[in-house]
Amino acid sequence: MPAELSTVLLVERHRGTLDKALEAVRTRAYWSPYPEHPKAYADADEGRAAFEALLGHRFPLEQPGTDEWTDGEHSPYGLELGVEYPHPDVEVLLPAMRAGMAAWRDAGPEARALVCLEILARINARTHEFAHAVMHTSGQAFTMSFQAGGPHAQDRGLEAVAYAYVEQVRTPESADWVKPQGKRDPLSLRKAFTAVPRGIGLVIGCNTFPTWNGYPGLFASLATGNAVLVKPHPRAVLPLALTVAVARDVLAEAGFSPDLVCLAAEKPGEGLAKTLALRPEVKVIDYTGSTAFGDWLEANARQAQVYTEKAGVNTVVIDSTDDYRGMLSNLAFSLSLYSGQMCTTPQNLLIPRDGITTESGPRTYDEVVADIAGAVEGLLGDDARANALLGALVNPEVKARLDAAPGIGEVALASRAVTHPEFPDAVVRTPALLKLDSAKPEAEAAFMVECFGPVSFAVAVDSTDAALALLRRTIREKGAMTVAAYTTSPEVERQVEEVCWEECAQLSLNLTGGVYVNQTAAFSDFHGSGGNPAANAALCDGAFVASRFRMVEVRRPA
């Protein structure tokens, strides 16, 4: 029986997109095939209806080895989702997944990439439905759920496919090797090279960005020939269950085993990730989450290639600026977006205790802190805009940290509860900003750990030199997903660059407009560096894909 999705059809549909993605990662210019504006998608009402139709039902996923069904997602906006997902008997599921791998391997890098692009295209076509699923698991506001959970996540998935494809085709499928032997006949061999998968790739999803953080690993592993088992965060299953369902449909239509992509939902308190991570069949692991579990995976899942994004402490060095208002509004937005629940949100704002220079004269430390606080208040003064930016607190732990924040230091900006018009049970909070003095040991104990959520620290430092030293120590000891700096001094600029080069952190300089330190663009920006304790991998580079497969050579006399 011929596959419904033939390679010819897939080439016609997606080869052009793949080529553009390959070009984009080479030039790093702006590009995306997936529009980010909700109005670009016609299915707003159908998407919402499709999401709502899923609620309270068993999720339609026919996988081998389902021993029971599990649920328990509670939307940060107050809904009980009530969707049931298959819980795996891994002794049945893992062999079934492996059974499809030989044909998937034999299909070769291009066919695999095109199947992945078809999966992404179908996900893209259902972006509205996915946006509601992301919103009601992550707590992101709708627009962010739509963009970050939709096209931006799809971009990151496509970027991973592009890297995976190019890495595999660096070596030709075959080669004729002819070595001269002087007057004797040359030695001649015919060589065949096959990209072979490592095994099963395990994707361990996170609560805040189930698709954005899940897609790179999922698509990188799948495109390199592995089967992929997706173990979502128990509070954010739905977006990844939808993803798995789409992937299975496409794989089957293209003539491959749908079991190449499966879902592993866990029972409450089960700790399924730990069990799966140590299975011998699991050879690749992608994880986003706490440092403790990430470190555990790196130390214990020794049979696997482990890619982790863990916690970090993100710093902003404020030395000077020639656009003070631009700086304030840019920082206010970064601190507010999704209530600071991004791995990229700045936490420590390092400000010289003697103040900074601006285009309109010096500003003292106290003035700068008050002005940042004021900018946040101005940005979030209107409840509708606040709701649209903040979203809801993703889980009770974040709220507990926010509630405890006033005990850490002098409150420069108090958090405020915002009522959500549509979802009164949503826990919506503006960010808190606290003053800390770097000279005080108890202050350092507070700001040198990640305080995930809408809590930031305005840290008074002796000087910009002291700020750079603290920046260096923070990256080296705690890691950083992002670093930002504001300075009008070329010398300081060079010094902060040097710190970031030496400690391996991604730097944004003097952002005062509509680009924010906590946002990165696929195909152009690297997310994380992989070179400091916040993450052992970057999205997306050669290192992220190169170890997900191996090249096996068969040589024979020509």
Added chain:
Amino acid sequence: MPAELSTVLLVERHRGTLDKALEAVRTRAYWSPYPEHPKAYADADEGRAAFEALLGHRFPLEQPGTDEWTDGEHSPYGLELGVEYPHPDVEVLLPAMRAGMAAWRDAGPEARALVCLEILARINARTHEFAHAVMHTSGQAFTMSFQAGGPHAQDRGLEAVAYAYVEQVRTPESADWVKPQGKRDPLSLRKAFTAVPRGIGLVIGCNTFPTWNGYPGLFASLATGNAVLVKPHPRAVLPLALTVAVARDVLAEAGFSPDLVCLAAEKPGEGLAKTLALRPEVKVIDYTGSTAFGDWLEANARQAQVYTEKAGVNTVVIDSTDDYRGMLSNLAFSLSLYSGQMCTTPQNLLIPRDGITTESGPRTYDEVVADIAGAVEGLLGDDARANALLGALVNPEVKARLDAAPGIGEVALASRAVTHPEFPDAVVRTPALLKLDSAKPEAEAAFMVECFGPVSFAVAVDSTDAALALLRRTIREKGAMTVAAYTTSPEVERQVEEVCWEECAQLSLNLTGGVYVNQTAAFSDFHGSGGNPAANAALCDGAFVASRFRMVEVRRPA
């Protein structure tokens, strides 16, 4: 002061070679810039004299932090080399190495690659001198020391430089990113991308192939901006000391710190590799040697990227052939070359107990074994040829294993001592071949461990199917650097390919001429796969270089 070796000069000298290397790894066709025939090099006498002038003296290497000098190399051919090497005070040496890294990073990928090519060119020009150093530390016969220790090692070094270069320039140095915003002004950023090194790369050398196994890691780390500390095997220091000296000269002449490449010779029984491997400054480790220490490094040197080549059990599946004589002579050569002291030498020859088919009719198991033994005897019957092929046993442990071999099984071919005309103290031995029956548990206990040295096993198996099952289990449990198979059956060929694809091992099929399973050619063949327990890395692929650096991005408003 301008550098003696300007970039302009280096481009003129080496950019063409780099481009050819890049092309070769893309096409995998035969190529090498370094001739392998000794006669292609004019310096035979000077090379020998240069080697001899080193003996009994302190090796000329001015490194920071030398706290004492250490010696102790004893040639497998009987000479006491009597060369003294600097022993490091690591508290002084490592900071001195790090001090040069910022300038080396700033030089960029092309300048680093060209400096590496100049180092390789100077090593190449002294190949005769290196050959004697390799011969009198590894025990290889002169021709092999010359080829494998000279041009072939240089090839592997150049291959690593090519991979490192291309990996770094996949991302442009800078990019203009302009994102349309509908009717508003577009968002514009200027982005700069810098390949930054991880830290100090530690190369832990081996006894048998100090340059061939040492150069890929050394040059991959250096070309990606790291400093490199070379910790040679205590019995094979000289070839790597020469390498380090050349590298230091070139770096200094090119205007960089010579301390970017240093030697760390150890005192007897010191275990210096263990100490160095856990230093926080060491971020990359390349190791060739025992499984026990390789596993220890992978488990414990968690601050570093660890690339290991460890032990494996290499298998030859003998099913059938249409060139029986060719098979016999090819196998005889593979078993004899360097007395089987290659990580790629076949150990287990799996032969159906009912025999095999050949172009001139069936041969029983006993006949095949006797014919292989006869082919080895024929190949090594002449002492001059035996000496030229075998070399000397590298160390007493290999001799002890060989001496114990007759106790393992029925002797099909006894080892014989060969006298070396020039070096009467050399321990030269022909290989032993033992018969084992796979049905007997005590036999499996023998053939399922690596017996490094000139000992092979003719293992009787129930059938070719049984051979394939045993092959699969051997690769999966013990690893394999090489697999070979002889068959005239397309079906068996497909089955053995499937085993090698699934278990991730490099396969040579039906080699009957002048290419041997234990030899690989740089730019074309992968050495190891990185996907089975024999090695976690392959020479050379993207995975071998991609994690040796990280890309740090600095973005600012355009």
